[in-house]
Amino acid sequence: MGLDDRKLAVLRAIVEDYVATQEPIGSKALVERHQLGVSPATVRNDMAVLEEEGYIRQPHTSAGRVPTDRGYRLFVDRLSRVKPLSPAERRAIERFMFGAVDLDDVVHRTVRLLAQLTRQVAVVQYPSLARSSVRHLELVPISTTRLMLVMIADTGRVEQRLVELPAPIPAEDVMDLRRLVNEKLVGTRLSETPPLVQALVEESVPHLRPAMTTLSTVLLETLIERHEERIALAGTANLTRGGLLDFQGSLRPILEALEEEVVMLKLIGEAEPSTTRVLIGDENEIDNLRAASVVSTGYGPGSTSVGGLGVLGPTRMDYPGTIATVRAVARYVGELLAQN
Amino acid sequence: MGLDDRKLAVLRAIVEDYVATQEPIGSKALVERHQLGVSPATVRNDMAVLEEEGYIRQPHTSAGRVPTDRGYRLFVDRLSRVKPLSPAERRAIERFMFGAVDLDDVVHRTVRLLAQLTRQVAVVQYPSLARSSVRHLELVPISTTRLMLVMIADTGRVEQRLVELPAPIPAEDVMDLRRLVNEKLVGTRLSETPPLVQALVEESVPHLRPAMTTLSTVLLETLIERHEERIALAGTANLTRGGLLDFQGSLRPILEALEEEVVMLKLIGEAEPSTTRVLIGDENEIDNLRAASVVSTGYGPGSTSVGGLGVLGPTRMDYPGTIATVRAVARYVGELLAQN
DNA sequence: ACTGGCACTCGCTACAGTCGAGTGCCAGCA
DNA sequence: TGCTGGCACTCGACTGTAGCGAGTGCCAGT
Numbered sequence: 001m002g003l004d005d006r007k008l009a010v011l012r013a014i015v016e017d018y019v020a021t022q023e024p025i026g027s028k029a030l031v032e033r034h035q036l037g038v039s040p041a042t043v044r045n046d047m048a049v050l051e052e053e054g055y056i057r058q059p060h061t062s063a064g065r066v067p068t069d070r071g072y073r074l075f076v077d078r079l080s081r082v083k084p085l086s087p088a089e090r091r092a093i094e095r096f097m098f099g100a101v102d103l104d105d106v107v108h109r110t111v112r113l114l115a116q117l118t119r120q121v122a123v124v125q126y127p128s129l130a131r132s133s134v135r136h137l138e139l140v141p142i143s144t145t146r147l148m149l150v151m152i153a154d155t156g157r158v159e160q161r162l163v164e165l166p167a168p169i170p171a172e173d174v175m176d177l178r179r180l181v182n183e184k185l186v187g188t189r190l191s192e193t194p195p196l197v198q199a200l201v202e203e204s205v206p207h208l209r210p211a212m213t214t215l216s217t218v219l220l221e222t223l224i225e226r227h228e229e230r231i232a233l234a235g236t237a238n239l240t241r242g243g244l245l246d247f248q249g250s251l252r253p254i255l256e257a258l259e260e261e262v263v264m265l266k267l268i269g270e271a272e273p274s275t276t277r278v279l280i281g282d283e284n285e286i287d288n289l290r291a292a293s294v295v296s297t298g299y300g301p302g303s304t305s306v307g308g309l310g311v312l313g314p315t316r317m318d319y320p321g322t323i324a325t326v327r328a329v330a331r332y333v334g335e336l337l338a339q340n
Numbered sequence: 341m342g343l344d345d346r347k348l349a350v351l352r353a354i355v356e357d358y359v360a361t362q363e364p365i366g367s368k369a370l371v372e373r374h375q376l377g378v379s380p381a382t383v384r385n386d387m388a389v390l391e392e393e394g395y396i397r398q399p400h401t402s403a404g405r406v407p408t409d410r411g412y413r414l415f416v417d418r419l420s421r422v423k424p425l426s427p428a429e430r431r432a433i434e435r436f437m438f439g440a441v442d443l444d445d446v447v448h449r450t451v452r453l454l455a456q457l458t459r460q461v462a463v464v465q466y467p468s469l470a471r472s473s474v475r476h477l478e479l480v481p482i483s484t485t486r487l488m489l490v491m492i493a494d495t496g497r498v499e500q501r502l503v504e505l506p507a508p509i510p511a512e513d514v515m516d517l518r519r520l521v522n523e524k525l526v527g528t529r530l531s532e533t534p535p536l537v538q539a540l541v542e543e544s545v546p547h548l549r550p551a552m553t554t555l556s557t558v559l560l561e562t563l564i565e566r567h568e569e570r571i572a573l574a575g576t577a578n579l580t581r582g583g584l585l586d587f588q589g590s591l592r593p594i595l596e597a598l599e600e601e602v603v604m605l606k607l608i609g610e611a612e613p614s615t616t617r618v619l620i621g622d623e624n625e626i627d628n629l630r631a632a633s634v635v636s637t638g639y640g641p642g643s644t645s646v647g648g649l650g651v652l653g654p655t656r657m658d659y660p661g662t663i664a665t666v667r668a669v670a671r672y673v674g675e676l677l678a679q680n
Numbered sequence: 681a682c683t684g685g686c687a688c689t690c691g692c693t694a695c696a697g698t699c700g701a702g703t704g705c706c707a708g709c710a
Numbered sequence: 711t712g713c714t715g716g717c718a719c720t721c722g723a724c725t726g727t728a729g730c731g732a733g734t735g736c737c738a739g740t
Contacts (some may be wrong), residue, residue: 140476160442
């Protein structure tokens with residue numbers, strides 16, 4: 001009992017029409033709009049099979065059919081090709097990103113661009129610190145017992161943190177500390193940094209030790225464990241399109257999930273560039289997002305990913321188009337980062 | 341023709357009950373729940389007057405009364421006292437803010453705290469650069485023709501920006517540049533900086549001039565004109581409470597406005613600390629927000645404001661409680677900043 | 681100036697009837 | 711065996727009617 005070609009064609013037609021009209025699709029309308037070469041009755045038989053297999057369902061007894069999550073999955077995996085971007089879209093990307101001045105700017109523009117192109121909620125992860133390396137560390141004295149630690153990563157990210165020293169410390173010592181940490185840490189990947197920071201404490205001369213100990217704690221704590229991962233959001237207003245039909249009438253759970261950075265990171269923060277992940281409805285592990293789909297991919301200067309980006313929308317979304325856009329934007333951002 | 345005390349009491353009762361129940365208030369229900377000492381008929385007469393004056397209205401002919409924006413305004417100005425915070429709320433503030441490590445962290449925690457306490461959308465402006473002064477400027481060479489400029493403000497804000505030099509520049513020159521800009525600019529308020537930056541170019545020795553010119557452009561452009569103002573948002577999910585009754589059924593315009601940083605800044609970024617601004621419905625200049633109210637205030641280490649914060653919710657909101665919370669949080673954040 | 685009484689308005693809910701899109705099934709045909 | 715046309719059936723969406731009840735405005739009386 002496989003699904004023959006025609007049944008697949010029927011499924012594809014249902015998905016495409018439903019995505020476009022947002023209304024359940026009946027057999028008659030289907031044969032009218034697509035050249036299937038068979039009668040409505042035949043299509044009905046096929047539909048019965050597709051329903052039995054769980055690819056489509058009827059909202060109520062005498063209504064048309066609607067794809068299930070499983071149906072979308074099959075559609076994405078086997079029935080659709082990634083749409084090439086239109087020239088207008090390509091131009092939009094370039095125009096929008098042109099003149100970005102720093103990492104913050106790039107991330108902000110990217111997330112708005114994605115939201116605008118896909119007309120959905122966009123999420124962009126800042127380049128992960130764990131996958132960055134240290135370009136420079138700066139220590140700025142605030143008072144005799146306080147330093148501002150500033151770390152600049154090769155991805156352009158800048159992190160700052162206040163360091164509360166156990167005892168006052170002269171300016172020369174600050175310079176020594178600065179020199180030491182830079183010598184040892186510049187160029188290392190942050191994920192490999194902890195042992196080096198450890199070593200730094202052990203090797204430091206006695207009178208610098210207390211300060212260095214505090215400093216290392218802060219380094220480890222903030223730069224590696226803590227809020228190292230950040231995200232930017234845009235396009236939440238797009239959730240309201242399609243009336244209240246999508247998301248079964250309540251935006252609440254969606255908005256809640258979007259505010260949980262940890263949740264969003266798990267969703268978009270794991271792919272390599274060039275692979276695109278599509279999570280449809282239930283496949284999603286987060287309960288709040290069972291009515292939503294997520295299309296995400298990684299981005300980075302080369303072929304390794306420094307962060308993820310993606311969009312979130314109703315399960316009823318234009319997958320081929322969205323996938324194409326997400327990929328294109330990720331590629332473009334990667335190139336932009338490579339220029340630094 | 342003024343409103344006597346009883347009419348004001350009736351208005352107050354209507355506002356309070358409507359905020360609590362979200363249903364139009366009838367004359368009978370009013371006398372039952374409040375000790376007004378008169379009969380429903382009398383209250384009806386008062387209501388007729390209040391309606392004529394534009395403080396309340398009837399959603400439809402035979403329904404109870406609902407406050408108008410003007411009614412809320414009168415209520416806020418003359419009929420309510422700011423509720424003192426409950427001890428539980430005070431404790432919540434301290435618990436929530438305890439252990440904030442840097443400015444980013446403070447802002448993030450603040451905005452979430454506000455959202456949680458008021459159960460509304462919270463907005464916090466990062467300390468305005470225009471009202472900060474320069475604590476330190478750092479130049480980090482990225483390549484021979486590229487520098488990363490990092491500015492640290494006394495409010496703890498850190499801004500970075502890439503500088504593309506017109507010609508390669510040796511390391512000593514970078515050090516000279518760094519020394520020069522720091523000598524001239526540290527300690528100055530950013531709003532007063534432009535002429536100083538100008539002077540810097542003019543006074544610099546010939547061989548540093550090209551680099552200094554570029555650097556000054558970037559300084560002026562980014563740190564003063566550009567995206568100097570940022571905001572943080574939280575609690576958008578709170579917009580969905582109260583079903584779809586608030587915001588006349590569509591969150592769309594609200595969500596759109598929230599994403600426009602410029603719009604939000606205009607809303608919350610102008611008050612002094614200790615003054616609280618309440619904008620009710622129509623008073624708001626932004627069309628998208630005509631169904632919403634905004635309560636905002638300034639915050640800062642002393643008595644001058646370095647930024648604004650506030651919440652946005654339906655016109656039907658608990659003004660006394662919200663005002664109290666916004667003030668308390670602003671005061672707390674001010675103290676926190678003063679410690680740096 | 682306040683009150684009780686009364687007629688009136690009008691949104692809400694329930695119920696019945698109609699319409700039509702869409703289905704499942706079946707007998708017939710290639 | 712697989713496709714088709716025909717047909718009875720289902721059920722949601724829409725329409726119209728009727729009753730209810732909360733709430734009002736007005737008025738005469740205290």
